[in-house]
Amino acid sequence: MATRVRPSSKRCAVIGGSGFLGRHLVEKLLDRGYSVSVFDIRQSYELPGVTFYQGDLCDKQALLAALKDVSLVFHCASPSPASDDRALFERVNIQGTQTVIQSCIESGVQRLVLTSSASVVFEGTDVKNGREDLPYAKKPIDYYTKTKIEQEKLVLKACDKQKGFLTVAIRPHGIFGPRDPQLVPILVDTARRGKMKFIIGDGTNLVDFTFVENVVHGHILAAERLRADSPICGKPYHITNDEPIRFWDFMSQVLVGLGYPPPRYHLPYSLVYGLALLLWLLSVLLSPLISFKPTFTPMRVALAGTHHYYNCKRAKEDLGYTPVVSLKDAIARTVESYPHLRCEA
Numbered sequence: 001m002a003t004r005v006r007p008s009s010k011r012c013a014v015i016g017g018s019g020f021l022g023r024h025l026v027e028k029l030l031d032r033g034y035s036v037s038v039f040d041i042r043q044s045y046e047l048p049g050v051t052f053y054q055g056d057l058c059d060k061q062a063l064l065a066a067l068k069d070v071s072l073v074f075h076c077a078s079p080s081p082a083s084d085d086r087a088l089f090e091r092v093n094i095q096g097t098q099t100v101i102q103s104c105i106e107s108g109v110q111r112l113v114l115t116s117s118a119s120v121v122f123e124g125t126d127v128k129n130g131r132e133d134l135p136y137a138k139k140p141i142d143y144y145t146k147t148k149i150e151q152e153k154l155v156l157k158a159c160d161k162q163k164g165f166l167t168v169a170i171r172p173h174g175i176f177g178p179r180d181p182q183l184v185p186i187l188v189d190t191a192r193r194g195k196m197k198f199i200i201g202d203g204t205n206l207v208d209f210t211f212v213e214n215v216v217h218g219h220i221l222a223a224e225r226l227r228a229d230s231p232i233c234g235k236p237y238h239i240t241n242d243e244p245i246r247f248w249d250f251m252s253q254v255l256v257g258l259g260y261p262p263p264r265y266h267l268p269y270s271l272v273y274g275l276a277l278l279l280w281l282l283s284v285l286l287s288p289l290i291s292f293k294p295t296f297t298p299m300r301v302a303l304a305g306t307h308h309y310y311n312c313k314r315a316k317e318d319l320g321y322t323p324v325v326s327l328k329d330a331i332a333r334t335v336e337s338y339p340h341l342r343c344e345a
């Protein structure tokens, strides 16, 4: 009878490893002595010690090739929330995640760490110090969030100690840092178009923004503690900077750091939300004729005008997590990393 060789526990794969979070995770895993395979639909860099597999995670055969002899998998691939493409989210985040789980099981992968999102409980209304036992959003605010909920449920349900397949989900919130293609670039683009003059609501709403290195730290702690006898199997964990900040103070600090004026004038939240909803509806109705993507989507307005910060006590207790970079240092390092986005005037 052929004996199955147990893959080395230091051999891992990062699905979505070409992305913002994925690449930071790959770099830290290499530092920690892991050998890393990246599976992604695109290859965005080259690094010694990394083997790239280019493919779609919905393609099982392509995935099986990348997971050969791998014992630990990080799944941090997703279409960008900005794509607002329902069919794509469903195909990649739901069907694709099912394919990831099946491929892991068939390849003998022992541990799967999913990058979920704290937004799985967010319905567009205040979440203050939210714990992991909050129910999933019944009316998710967009298709991205709806499919992130299904994705997390699939991965956590697949955890099976008997079969030796262990899973855990990390729920970060508002990831930022060097090379982020989303938060700072969208903010600067909005400022350059003269649209960052207004504060939505009274400006006192508290939000978590999480430095990418803290998110990476949470993922690695979870992976290294994921054993059959640990309490973390099949559970979700909030990972934040644990320093909620006023949404508009955070935006202002980034803008001022890059040489742009901070927003000053207030607009009522319900007015802006209503307008965003109307614009979104128009963009859907007119999509056969013209294509336009509004900057102020209902999701962004809700995120900008409500409290949404999360308690990460469970991660502290079970994973031994504490943020490794403070918010102040994180903002300074992020601002420094975008010299090309500085205000030229």
Ligand SMILES: NC(=O)C1=CN([C@@H]2O[C@H](COP(=O)(O)OP(=O)(O)OC[C@H]3O[C@@H](n4cnc5c(N)ncnc54)[C@H](O)[C@@H]3O)[C@@H](O)[C@H]2O)C=CC1
Pocket: 015, 016, 017, 018, 019, 020, 021, 022, 039, 040, 041, 042, 055, 056, 057, 058, 075, 076, 077, 078, 079, 080, 092, 096, 115, 116, 117, 118, 148, 171, 172, 173, 174, 175, 176, 181, 182
């Ligand atoms: N950026 C944020 O603020 C937050 C992100 N997340 C989650 O973190 C994860 C990583 O996000 P980011 O690094 O910000 O996004 P990103 O867009 O930079 O990276 C995602 C990667 O997934 C890859 N990908 C997409 N579809 C694929 C497919 N069908 N097959 C293979 N690869 C595919 C992309 O090519 C990309 O490299 C995602 O799961 C996202 O939902 C969760 C909370 C907050």
Ligand SMILES: CC(C)CCC[C@@H](C)[C@H]1CC[C@H]2C3=C(CC[C@]12C)[C@@]1(C)CCC(=O)C[C@@H]1CC3
Pocket: 081, 116, 117, 118, 119, 173, 174, 175, 182, 183, 186, 187, 190, 295, 296, 300, 303, 304
């Ligand atoms: C135009 C301005 C009002 C806002 C500019 C900044 C926004 C682009 C970002 C502020 C909060 C961010 C955020 C996400 C994306 C970028 C922001 C909207 C997520 C939706 C990314 C994916 C998630 O899982 C949740 C994030 C919440 C915070």
